[in-house]
Amino acid sequence: MNLYQADLHIHSVLSPCADLEMSPGNIVSMAKNMGLSIIAITDHNSTLHAPLMRRLAENAGILAIYGAEVTTREEVHCVCLFADEDSRADFQNFLEVHIQKVPNKPDILGYQVVVNEKEEIIEEVEYSLHGALNVGINELEAVVHAMNGIFIPAHIDRPKYSLTSQLGFVPPDLNYDALEVSINSSIESICIHNPSLKRKRFIRSSDAHFIEQVGSVTTTFRMENLNFDGLLKAIKGIDGYDIMLP
Numbered sequence: 001m002n003l004y005q006a007d008l009h010i011h012s013v014l015s016p017c018a019d020l021e022m023s024p025g026n027i028v029s030m031a032k033n034m035g036l037s038i039i040a041i042t043d044h045n046s047t048l049h050a051p052l053m054r055r056l057a058e059n060a061g062i063l064a065i066y067g068a069e070v071t072t073r074e075e076v077h078c079v080c081l082f083a084d085e086d087s088r089a090d091f092q093n094f095l096e097v098h099i100q101k102v103p104n105k106p107d108i109l110g111y112q113v114v115v116n117e118k119e120e121i122i123e124e125v126e127y128s129l130h131g132a133l134n135v136g137i138n139e140l141e142a143v144v145h146a147m148n149g150i151f152i153p154a155h156i157d158r159p160k161y162s163l164t165s166q167l168g169f170v171p172p173d174l175n176y177d178a179l180e181v182s183i184n185s186s187i188e189s190i191c192i193h194n195p196s197l198k199r200k201r202f203i204r205s206s207d208a209h210f211i212e213q214v215g216s217v218t219t220t221f222r223m224e225n226l227n228f229d230g231l232l233k234a235i236k237g238i239d240g241y242d243i244m245l246p
C-alpha cells in the first residue's frame, strides 16, 4: 500500500467566489509544490474545468478527480466526485437542467469563466452558479450513486450551506460515502454531540478559493494505485484501504 495526500475540495476561477488566480494551471502547480497526489476540482454547480484540470494534472503526475460542489434545494453544499469523462458529462447535463437559472452579475457576484491552458477565456457561464438546484439532497445522492460517483456533504460543521445549518442534523437515512469536516472542528466532539456518527467516515479538505489555500488541509489516502477505484475503497475503508485525517 502507498500513502497519497489528497485535497478533494478546490474551487477554480469558474466559481464566482474564487480568486482570479485560481486557473487550472496555477492550481496544478501549487498542488505539485504542496506534494499532493490527488486533487478534486469542485466548482459550484459546474464541472466545466475538470477535463483541462485532468490533462494538466496528469502531466504533473497528479490524479485530478472530476467533481462539483452542488447546492441542493435545501441549500446544502455537497461534494460530488466522478470516475470518468462520461459520468462527468452526464452529471454536467443534469446540473444544467436542474439549476435555477438566475442571470449572473459578474461585477457584484463574481466572474464565472472557463479558460484554456494558455489562460485565455473560452467561455463565460451566464447564469449564476451561486444558485441552488431544484433537487433535494436525497435525490442528488441517488443521482450521484447511479453514476457510480462519490457523495460527500460538505463542511458539515460550518454555519452556512451545511447539513447542520440548513437541516439542523445529519439525516440518518442519507446514504453518503463520507462527511467533510473543516479543520477547525474536532471529529471527536462532533461524535460526542451526534453519537450516531461514531462509525461514519470523515474527510478534511481545504475548500480552497485562493491559491495559497490549495493543499493547506488534506486527507491522507492509503491505497495501492493512484486511481478512482482506490479512492472509493479508501473512503469506504475496505480491503485494507483507508483514510487518515490531520
Ligand SMILES: [Zn+2]
Residues within 6 Å of the ligand: 069, 077, 154, 155, 161
Ligand atoms: Zn461550500
Ligand SMILES: [Zn+2]
Residues within 6 Å of the ligand: 009, 011, 069, 207
Ligand atoms: Zn467549496
